[in-house]
Amino acid sequence: MSASVRHILLGVTGGIAAYKSAELVRRLKEQGAEVQVVMTQGARKFVTELTFQALSGKAVRSDIWDHSAEAAMGHIELARWAHEVIIAPASADFIARLAHGMADDLLTTMCLATKAPISIAPAMNHVMWNHPATQTNINILKQRGVQVLGPAEGDQACGETGLGRMLEPAQIIQALDNGRGPPVFAGVKAVVTAGPTREKLDPVRFITNRSSGKMGFAVASALRDAGADVVLISGPVTLPTPQNVTRVNVESAAQMLHAVQQHIHDTQLFIATAAVSDYCAAKIADEKIKKSSESLQLQLARTPDILAAVSASEQRPFLVGFAAETENVERNALGKLTAKRLDMIAANKVGEGLAFDCDDNALTVYWHGGKQELCKCSKQDLARQLVQLINERYCSQPKSNKESE
Ligand code: C5P
Numbered sequence: 001m002s003a004s005v006r007h008i009l010l011g012v013t014g015g016i017a018a019y020k021s022a023e024l025v026r027r028l029k030e031q032g033a034e035v036q037v038v039m040t041q042g043a044r045k046f047v048t049e050l051t052f053q054a055l056s057g058k059a060v061r062s063d064i065w066d067h068s069a070e071a072a073m074g075h076i077e078l079a080r081w082a083h084e085v086i087i088a089p090a091s092a093d094f095i096a097r098l099a100h101g102m103a104d105d106l107l108t109t110m111c112l113a114t115k116a117p118i119s120i121a122p123a124m125n126h127v128m129w130n131h132p133a134t135q136t137n138i139n140i141l142k143q144r145g146v147q148v149l150g151p152a153e154g155d156q157a158c159g160e161t162g163l164g165r166m167l168e169p170a171q172i173i174q175a176l177d178n179g180r181g182p183p184v185f186a187g188v189k190a191v192v193t194a195g196p197t198r199e200k201l202d203p204v205r206f207i208t209n210r211s212s213g214k215m216g217f218a219v220a221s222a223l224r225d226a227g228a229d230v231v232l233i234s235g236p237v238t239l240p241t242p243q244n245v246t247r248v249n250v251e252s253a254a255q256m257l258h259a260v261q262q263h264i265h266d267t268q269l270f271i272a273t274a275a276v277s278d279y280c281a282a283k284i285a286d287e288k289i290k291k292s293s294e295s296l297q298l299q300l301a302r303t304p305d306i307l308a309a310v311s312a313s314e315q316r317p318f319l320v321g322f323a324a325e326t327e328n329v330e331r332n333a334l335g336k337l338t339a340k341r342l343d344m345i346a347a348n349k350v351g352e353g354l355a356f357d358c359d360d361n362a363l364t365v366y367w368h369g370g371k372q373e374l375c376k377c378s379k380q381d382l383a384r385q386l387v388q389l390i391n392e393r394y395c396s397q398p399k400s401n402k403e404s405e
Helices: 018-030 049-056 067-072 075-081 092-099 106-113 126-130 132-143 169-180 214-225 253-263 306-312 329-339 379-395
Strands: 007-012 034-039 084-090 118-122 152-155 161-165 189-194 199-202 205-207 229-234 246-249 269-272 279-281 300-302 318-325 344-349 360-367 370-378
Touching: 007 018, 007 075, 007 106, 018 034, 018 049, 018 084, 018 169, 034 049, 034 075, 034 106, 075 106, 084 092, 084 106, 084 169, 092 106, 092 118, 092 132, 118 169, 126 132, 126 161, 132 214, 189 214, 189 253, 205 279, 214 229, 214 269, 214 379, 229 253, 246 253, 253 306, 269 306, 269 379, 306 318, 318 329, 318 379, 329 344, 329 360, 344 379, 360 379, 370 379
Parallel strands: 007 034, 007 084, 084 118, 189 229, 189 269, 199 279, 229 246, 269 318, 318 344
Antiparallel strands: 152 161, 199 205, 279 300, 344 360, 360 370
């Protein structure tokens, strides 16, 4: 088997759209991929295993307790074999089980056991799709780096109309091609900082900001999808760790600097999305500060500038900064690009459903001699576009700057 052949594990779950997945297998095979179909028990009620076996040329797997199939290629081996996992259709039940890390059938077990990127094409009744439980599960999966393809709007098998139709096979293939792109950063190590920092004032209080970490986590996932080996250094956030990303948790700016210094060695890319606190307590009080007087003055000191420190280091990686501004976005961003000697800076105006603690964002990316607007969309889509731009600029550097090559 040639190393360049794509190994696709196609999961089919219980929904009427399962019949369209037969066409998906045919198209993936036409592209030269090897396709191993895994069906849930629900899927087998809609389409027979024989259909998928005939189209894929491989015996369909559906039972984790099937000894003869396990003897041929065990489920862990199969999970390792896969370069990509596509679940189409993905039912509401399957999405819920995947979001909560269940391993109660062959398909969910393989999704837990694989390091391959996972894409899902949801298909369900529009009320089920819009249910807060499903939307929460979808958000969990997106934040974990699962690519969600669709669903589309239109007539549904139940006779109603709305959002919940599975994308057509050709659209799924197109979305997969657009979404993942080639592994342009294979062999590249990237360090990403994300989230806020927390600067202690006393044993119970701290200074922090509204950063959710969503943008940084999305950037880490997009870099991983582009083949990079990613270390994500995060302040306190409530997000799940993206699959196949090494996460380091920190609290303060000083701890974040320390963690960056521990991991920056041999790094070719450093993306600073963290909203690092500019000030910390000059001295952290040993005991809880009492409310004794009418007003209280806090003595604050500057925190270390992590990005500037990496920029000043001897083996300076390719540097991308972020600038969240409430005014004069362009002027401030360009000032930081120069002052911190960055290769690129992604700037955005805070507010109006953008930037801090939102699911959507819009960015203007600047580099020396150029700029590009990235319009408002989900942070996952934005991160993918940003990674493409970083790749373009990274590749235009002189060869000597790219340590890995
Ligand atoms: O806070 P400022 O606007 O200067 O942030 C610009 C960039 O510098 C961001 O990428 C941020 O992550 C980084 N930064 C940092 N350490 C700081 C302050 C900012 O790495 N102490």
